[in-house]
């Protein structure tokens with residue numbers, strides 16, 4: 001028990017999720033003893049979510065990896081030799097060098113996880129190493145469509161202005177649940193403050209999510225049909241003259257084309273597709289069109305389907321025609337106050353870029369117009385498994401758990417077994433790390449030096465933190481990358497990640513040491529930047545009609561495409577799979593596949609849950625808390641039923657990321673409740689991003705029967721998709 005006199009306090013930034021909440025950390029110099037919210041944070045103002053509050057439990061968890069490990073037995077057997085850092089890094093560097101010499105740098109894939117502190121450093125490493133093949137489980141399925149479309153349409157990613165003098169009059173939450181997700185450092189507490197005002201709020205979501213429950217209007221959309229709804233809202237806004245004529249006249253191109261294009265897309269047309277009544281569509285469009293300033297908050301619900309480009313484009317255009325861009329209390333364009341991360345793109349030779357898996361086909365994911373060119377994940381696993389178009393042999397993973405977070409994880413495992421080299425850096429032994437040749441213990445947020453732009457990508461503010469406790473055994477990912485780079489004599493290896501922090505801070509006239517003293521750096525926001533600078537698009541205007549997309553062979557104006565597996569496109573499947581499946585709606589206790597071993601969090605949510613509507617439960621004889629089997633054409637999993645009225649009556653929503661640390665060595669446990677057994681990594685993909693389908697698929701749900709009762713079957717169910725009429 002440390003004496004009170006030995007306890008020190010530090011101010012820092014939580015990064016259990018994408019991060020950003022201000023924290024006071026109590027420590028005895030060796031361990032984190034506890035945390036609480038920092039009231040001085042300009043955004044979180046003392047608030048923290050339950051995961052962040054349990055940071056000490058995570059930091060000090062007995063199952064944290066404590067030393068580098070080298071595999072002794074078969075992959076997945078869990079027989080390890082403990083080795084030192086020098087030995088591990090020397091051996092890994094040699095193995096990388098061998099692969100590079102024998103098969104080319106492109107044979108080594110770099111995998112990483114969502115929006116962590118080391119994100120850009122990993123991309124830099126791939127470029128320096130000369131491999132075009134890096135990936136992240138989000139990207140085409142998360143944020144890259146929103147970022148890319150925003151750049152194509154208005155030259156930057158807009159974020160909600162919850163921080164200025166003026167509050168929004170209207171907020172639309174589109175496939176987004178920020179009260180739970182605090183996604184991309186757009187933190188829930190800022191939104192909570194705004195919601196206390198009397199503003200109009202509309203949620204477009206198949207579930208009445210935590211955020212939707214706080215909204216005045218809930219539009220339970222059929223998953224994967226967002227483009228149709230957005231097109232109809234554009235139609236109404238134009239037909240009723242609710243657009244910002246002056247803004248359109250002065251700052252946009254292609255309005256006439258847009259107007260002509262959207263004439264057929266009436267609320268009545270969209271109603272049949274989205275299963276939202278025409279009256280509700282019209283009302284939502286009128287509210288969003290009339291109230292200014294308005295914010296349109298969008299989430300990953302728009303992207304995890306095979307129409308991600310045009311769905312996101314249609315929604316993006318709504319912002320532009322209503323003149324809400326970069327206005328106080330509206331959707332503001334990023335200030336990008338940090339100098340952009342030196343990614344060493346010029347070190348990747350053009351002949352190597354050409355070898356990027358999927359680049360030619362998915363131009364906005366991997367081609368030269370891509371925001372941050374990366375490889376197409378299903379293609380990567382084809383290349384590992386089948387050697388097509390060439391064999392990928394090494395995989396270095398920094399903070400990701402692909403056996404839980406990628407679609408078709410059984411194929412991922414098959415591929416992993418074939419690799420010559422798998423290195424996983426993680427804080428815990430995960431199912432993925434269990435397959436590795438080397439496992440390296442990663443540092444937790446209290447143990448790292450870090451600089452972040454907030455919100456991610458837009459970077460209106462800068463937060464900085466320095467390590468509070470240095471653990472002797474764990475290392476920050478950036479340090480590991482620097483050490484490998486030096487051993488491999490890679491370009492840029494003379495620069496350390498901390499030098500890069502100083503470089504990024506130059507425009508602010510401070511260095512990292514100063515920034516981490518200040519912690520929160522919040523320059524005033526400049527609104528209406530386009531009046532002076534124009535929009536950062538080829539025409540300098542908002543491109544409602546995108547000539548760039550047309551040149552690349554994509555539709556210059558958005559359109560609806562039916563989800564390829566669904567009640568309209570594949571009615572022949574409805575007898576067997578009568579429901580629409582969505583996966584991965586966030587839960588506040590867990591970040592993706594993390595935290596199942598953190599007792600205080602797991603106790604709050606001990607079992608994986610599937611949400612289904614009361615009417616479905618009744619017809620299937622399912623009660624709240626029953627075990628249910630959810631099946632798609634690709635496989636089945638078991639979860640606990642959460643029966644609710646807060647979901648469209650034909651939708652089943654399953655949690656993602658579930659594994660059981662207490663059953664790490666049971667091979668069946670990995671598939672038991674793994675949502676991605678149900679999802680689809682097969683074509684068709686989004687034509688520009690290659691997005692695959694994690695939401696909007698067909699499924700069935702049945703009560704799991706005890707062996708004896710199995711014969712009885714369940715009551716015949718009236719198909720909730722056929723015959724569902726809009727009011």
Ligand SMILES: Nc1nc2c(c(=O)[nH]1)N[C@H]1C(S)=C(S)[C@@H](COP(=O)(O)OP(=O)(O)OC[C@H]3O[C@@H](n4cnc5c(=O)[nH]c(N)nc54)[C@H](O)[C@@H]3O)O[C@H]1N2
Pocket residue numbers: 112113114116117137138139141142300304398399400401402404405406425426427428430442443444477583584585591592593594656657675676679694
């Ligand atoms: N079915 C379905 N699948 C999905 C989604 C969905 O909605 N539905 N969502 C997708 C999306 S949007 C995303 S972004 C991905 C996320 O996919 P991943 O990024 O693979 O998700 P995590 O489970 O968070 O994996 C992160 C791993 O990194 C470890 N870790 C945490 N911090 C650090 C660190 O600082 N360094 C290192 N080295 N390791 C660390 C954690 O212990 C964990 O094992 O999942 C995707 N998968």
Ligand SMILES: Nc1nc2c(c(=O)[nH]1)N[C@H]1C(S)=C(S)[C@@H](COP(=O)(O)OP(=O)(O)OC[C@H]3O[C@@H](n4cnc5c(=O)[nH]c(N)nc54)[C@H](O)[C@@H]3O)O[C@H]1N2
Pocket residue numbers: 017018114138142174175176177178180181182183184204205206207209221222223224225226298299300301302582584585586587588589590591592695696
């Ligand atoms: N606690 C916690 N926070 C997280 C994460 C986490 O795992 N846990 N993950 C982080 C990551 S990487 C991401 S990408 C963000 C995601 O953050 P969000 O985008 O806010 O969150 P989700 O809950 O994935 O999805 C939002 C909503 O989309 C709805 N939805 C599903 N399909 C559709 C559809 O077809 N159309 C529409 N309109 N809505 C649909 C779901 O019901 C859900 O309520 O969260 C981040 N924050």
Ligand code: SF4
Pocket residue numbers: 014015016017018019020021047048049050051052053182
């Ligand atoms: S929302 Fe994210 S940053 Fe804030 S306390 Fe929770 S985990 Fe930490």
Ligand SMILES: [Mo]
Pocket residue numbers: 114138142300
């Ligand atoms: Mo994500």
